[in-house]
Amino acid sequence: NAGVTQTPKFRVLKTGQSMTLLCAQDMNHEYMYWYRQDPGMGLRLIHYSVGEGTTAKGEVPDGYNVSRLKKQNFLLGLESAAPSQTSVYFCASRGYSGQNTEAFFGQGTRLTVV
Amino acid sequence: AQSVAQPEDQVNVAEGNPLTVKCTYSVSGNPYLFWYVQYPNRGLQFLLKYITGDNLVKGSYGFEAEFNKSQTSFHLKKPSALVSDSALYFCAVRDNSGGYQKVTFGTGTKLQVIP
Numbered sequence: 666n667a668g669v670t671q672t673p674k675f676r677v678l679k680t681g682q683s684m685t686l687l688c689a690q691d692m693n694h695e696y697m698y699w700y701r702q703d704p705g706m707g708l709r710l711i712h713y714s715v716g717e718g719t720t721a722k723g724e725v726p727d728g729y730n731v732s733r734l735k736k737q738n739f740l741l742g743l744e745s746a747a748p749s750q751t752s753v754y755f756c757a758s759r760g761y762s763g764q765n766t767e768a769f770f771g772q773g774t775r776l777t778v779v
Numbered sequence: 780a781q782s783v784a785q786p787e788d789q790v791n792v793a794e795g796n797p798l799t800v801k802c803t804y805s806v807s808g809n810p811y812l813f814w815y816v817q818y819p820n821r822g823l824q825f826l827l828k829y830i831t832g833d834n835l836v837k838g839s840y841g842f843e844a845e846f847n848k849s850q851t852s853f854h855l856k857k858p859s860a861l862v863s864d865s866a867l868y869f870c871a872v873r874d875n876s877g878g879y880q881k882v883t884f885g886t887g888t889k890l891q892v893i894p
Contacts, residue, residue, distance in 0.1 A: 773821070
């Protein structure tokens with residue numbers, strides 16, 4: 666029962682470096698999401714995907730890019746990391762059964778940009 | 780635009796006492812409402828949801844929530860709190876009137892159950 670798996674779990678980057686966060690789900694879900702969690706701000710949607718080959722911007726997309734080449738994977742990229750991107754990142758997936766299904770979350774990636 | 784408000788950053792309750800974590804929402808259409816729980820260093824876990832029907836929804840670990848359309852609220856409740864219920868709780872809403880699959884989360888309420 667892997668569910669939603671995020672790699673890596675922790676990462677420290679220097680300002681200007683790039684990296685990719687990987688999210689993999691084994692539930693054949695259509696929808697996948699990337700959120701960031703910051704103290705006092707809850708979860709904010711960065712990008713999302715409604716199916717393989719599709720992506721769309723969420724609330725806070727600047728500085729991030731995503732790709733969904735395979736249905737089970739959703740990648741989040743930071744091309745040039747900034748200290749403001751220090752956060753905990755969560756991936757989530759959701760199946761399509763009408764519009765009332767709940768999301769399943771990964772365990773998070775704690776990213777520090779110095 | 781849809782929004783969720785969790786007015787309390789933290790709720791403290793004694794073990795064995797009833798607990799309530801408050802949530803109010805705003806949507807243009809009919810809401811789908813969710814509660815999630817987050818334990819330290821973990822992802823969010825689904826607790827319960829309201830889609831339609833009975834206003835009182837029962838979920839995991841003895842939690843329940845009451846949907847109140849007139850007050851646009853979806854408060855989380857439990858009759859008797861356990862120390863193990865201490866965690867961060869998020870309310871979330873999705874508007875069912877459009878095709879956009881976005882869920883909006885509240886800022887979270889930290890529940891502290893005191894032994």
